[in-house]
Amino acid sequence: MALTARWHGDETRWLALRLLPGEDLRAELEAAFASAREEEAMSAGFVAACCxxxxxxxxxxxxxxxxxxxxxxxxxxxxxGTLSLDGPHLHMAVSDEEGVMRGGHLLAGCEIRTTAEIVLGLTGAARFHRPLDVRTGWRELDFG
Structure with missing residues (x-):
């Protein structure tokens, strides 16, 4: 059976970010979530939009x-992807000047060229964390 977490829509806080040239995409997402955790006790998040x-x-x-x-x-x-107390799990697809696409897990070292416009959904009504799942060998999303 799938694990689920539910919360009311009015318990979601929306955060819009505009990243500037030279900033690291993953580092800025982690910093935004850390700030929301400290300032507003947010314990779960997700990427709603990005370009x-x-x-x-x-x-x-x-x-x-x-x-x-x-x-x-x-x-x-x-x-x-998701933002959890144990770190993010983010997937990204990018295209080059020929329109060729590549994708995978977002790692540190993705430097913003002109901008990145991001909308995050954040809540304190659910708790995302990533314990080790012995079935997969990876730290997988769990809810508390």
Whole structure:
């Protein structure tokens, strides 16, 4: 059976961010969630929307242990994932100037080229965390 967490929509706080050239996408998302945790006791979050551009991307595609460095310039086509007390789990797809797309886990080292416009949904009504799941060998999302 799937694990579920539920909360009322009015218990979600929306946070819009605009990142500037040179900022690191993952680091800024982690900092925004850490600030929301400290200031407003937010304990779970998710990426609702994102668009923008990068100088290059650092991704970890499925089945690969080492980072994949994708040279830019790049457009952020999609960013999705969760923000938890134990860290984020974020997936990103980017396209190059030919429209060729690459994707995987978002890693540190994705420098903003012109901007990144991001909307986060945050709540204190649920608690996201990532204990080790012995079935997968990975730290997977759990609710408390």
């Amino acid at each position: 923008g551009s990068l100088h290059s991307a650092a991704l970890r595609p499925a089945g690969r242990d080492e980072p994949l460095q994708v040279p830019g310039p790049l457009e952020i086509v999609s960013l999705s």
